[in-house]
Amino acid sequence: MKPVVLTCGEPAGIGPEIAARAWAALADRIPMMWLGDPRHLPHGTPHRVIETPQQAAALSPDMLTVLPHTFAAPATAGIADPANAQGVIDVIARAVDLVCQGSASAICTAPIHKKALKDGAGFGYPGHTEYLAALAGRTDVVMMLASDQLRVVPATIHIALSEVPAALTPALLRRTIEITQTGLQTQFGIPAPRIAISGLNPHAGEGGAMGVEELAWINTLVTTMQGEGYDLRGPLPADTMFHAAARATYDAAIAMYHDQALIPIKTLDFDKGVNVTLGLPFIRTSPDHGTAFDIAGKGIANPSSMIEAIRMAHRMATNS
Structure with missing residues (x-):
């Protein structure tokens, strides 16, 4: 199996230390290589x-495999x-080159x-x-947040x-559904994903009493795509979509805006x-948190999300 390439991310943040701890947890199961400046790894x-990346194909349970990329400082x-900013950017581009050339199975990016x-x-x-997306040719992409308990995609993000009602168009929602379906399959x-679609408004509009977008076009789009073979349900009230019994009825949920998905x-x-x-056109995962400057270098950063991101990247590469 080709290795997962871990980008260094912001070297002053917690990225290097959680990468090292994630490697320690997974080294005997998942081949990986860290792409960055060795000086930025935690001491010891x-x-x-x-x-060459080919040297990272085998498991390395005793030492973290490092493909070096020299930074300015x-x-x-x-x-x-600021002197290291270009290095951070260049590492991301280099990781994309590695996976597109077939030298890596997936990318896991640090914050x-x-x-x-x-x-x-x-x-x-x-x-x-x-x-x-720009490195890949400005292809349409969507952000999925995933765990063992839930996969959810916000149609609009940051x-x-x-601004959400104007940005949320039939074309955008259709493309989000299409990309989500393809990602779940490939x-x-x-093979046959079940996708739940949330309403935009409270109670999915409650028949127009709390908003009209569901009646105006969301219902129609869902029905149309059901006729095209998509297994969709909704639009559903967002406040009843995420309890355990509801989550058992779908493989992923599409929410209409950032907090509706991430909360x-x-x-x-x-x-x-x-x-x-x-x-x-390649697999990319990332831990769902930021650089955490306030705790960087203290050895207390939780590597759980990075561990799961590497595991998920490896699983997705196996499925592809």
């Missing part, structure tokens, strides 16, 4: 530097150095600090996902709640949620 991390925990990248290197993307090994999964499985980008 047992590691071996390789020259050392890292000080908790303080982003980046978007302001640091913008200030230090003029990074012109809202975040990881948009940059990865916009103000007041990367999660679910349930973070409530159910805060430490083990994984960010998955669907729609890319």
Whole structure:
């Protein structure tokens, strides 16, 4: 099995330390290689530097396999150095090249600090996902948050709640459903996915009493796509979609906006949620948290989400 490539992320954040701890937990089961500057690993991390990704194909239970990428400066925990911004960006691009060339099975990205990248290197993307989409040819992508208890996709993401009704169009929701279905089939090994669709408004509009979008077009789109062979249910009231009995009836849920999707999964499985980008021509996962500058370098960062992200990337690669 080809290795999962772990990007270093922001070297002043918790990325290097949770990568090292995740490797320690999974080294005897999943081949992986860390792509970054060895100076940024926690002091004392047992590691071996390789020259080519092919050298990382075998399991390395005794030492973390490192494909080196030299950064401009050392890292000080908790303080982003603008000199390292370009290195963070270049590592992401290099990881994409590795997986697209077939040298890696998947990418698991550590958290980046978007302001640091913008200030230090003029990074012109809202975040990881948009940059990865650009590297892949600006393909349509969606963000899935996944754990063993729930998979959920927000149709709209990082916009103000007041902007959601205008941004949420039939074309956007259709494309989100299509990408989610394809991802579930090709990367999660679910031949006939069951997908639940939330309403936009409280009680899914309650027949127009609490909003009209469901009556105006969401109902029609769901019915149309059901006729095309999609196993959809909804639009459903979001407040009754996420309890255990409801979750047993679908393989993934599509929510209409950011918090409608992220609140349930973070409530159910805060430490083990994984960010998955669907729609890319390669597998990408990431822990569902940020750089955590306030605890970086203290040895207390919880690696659970990184561990789950690596496991999920490996599973998805096996299913593909």
